[in-house]
Amino acid sequence: QSALTQPASVSGSPGQSITISCTGTSSDVGGYNYVSWYQQRPGKAPKLMIYDVSKRPSGVSNRFSGSKSGNTASLTISGLQAEDEADYYCSSHRGSSTLVFGGGTKLTVL
Amino acid sequence: QLQLQESGPGLVKPSETLSLTCTVSGGSISSSSYCWGWIRQPPGKGLEWIGSIYSTGSTFYNPSLKSRVTISVDTSKNQFSLNLSSVTAADTALYYCARHVWSGTSWFDPWGQGILVTVSS
Numbered sequence A: 001q002s003a004l005t006q007p008a009s010v011s012g013s014p015g016q017s018i019t020i021s022c023t024g025t026s027s028d029v030g031g032y033n034y035v036s037w038y039q040q041r042p043g044k045a046p047k048l049m050i051y052d053v054s055k056r057p058s059g060v061s062n063r064f065s066g067s068k069s070g071n072t073a074s075l076t077i078s079g080l081q082a083e084d085e086a087d088y089y090c091s092s093h094r095g096s097s098t099l100v101f102g103g104g105t106k107l108t109v110l
Numbered sequence B: 001q002l003q004l005q006e007s008g009p010g011l012v013k014p015s016e017t018l019s020l021t022c023t024v025s026g027g028s029i030s031s032s033s034y035c036w037g038w039i040r041q042p043p044g045k046g047l048e049w050i051g052s053i054y055s056t057g058s059t060f061y062n063p064s065l066k067s068r069v070t071i072s073v074d075t076s077k078n079q080f081s082l083n084l085s086s087v088t089a090a091d092t093a094l095y096y097c098a099r100h101v102w103s104g105t106s107w108f109d110p111w112g113q114g115i116l117v118t119v120s121s
Helices: none
Strands: A009-012 A018-023 A035-040 A047-050 A064-069 A072-077 A086-094 A098-101 A105-109 B003-007 B018-025 B035-041 B048-054 B059-061 B069-074 B079-084 B093-101 B107-111 B115-119
Touching: A009 A018, A018 A086, A018 A105, A035 A064, A035 B107, A047 A064, A047 B107, A072 A086, A098 B048, B003 B093, B003 B107, B018 B035, B018 B093, B018 B115, B035 B107, B048 B069, B048 B079, B048 B093, B059 B069, B079 B093
Parallel strands: A009 A105
Antiparallel strands: A018 A072, A035 A047, A035 A086, A064 A072, A086 A098, A086 A105, B003 B018, B018 B079, B035 B048, B035 B093, B048 B059, B069 B079, B093 B107, B093 B115
């Protein structure tokens, strides 16, 4: 099954804000508010950062926020810090009891 | 604090079956509120959902892998397992297990540390 579409890479300077997009279809991102985002630092397991499009788990900085418009979800990181440098993946429920991940986005903090 | 740990062989021969186990500690695998999932990541590539299972035994698989995947659960051992048959080099990946909350929502947390499985003769 086809993955959700994310930009391969994004970059920003410390203190700036960046946004990572995640584009799907009406069968996944557009059809359900079940989009989640994961941060994966090198050599580490993914960590849940956002679920249900815009909810933050306990312990996740409020610099991380999520939104959705139509078939595209977005993750915004404000006040960029060096520690935010990582790979980020989106995921969405897809009809027929399946789910799909995005291809991943490498965030570089300049 | 819920923790998950993958275990199994790190090397599997082509055409054979890859078998991994995930042990859950700090909580019961029998909770009806969650299911339990397997996700993999080929070296240098992105994440791919393999499938998920409820403690009742109900399973859900990635359609692209469904013909080769079996996920099972052993509530007495607080474990769930992955079998992937007829493996090829394309199945070489870091395999993660995770708690999957999938009722009126869908997210994975926490994740195990992952286990690298290489398919090679």
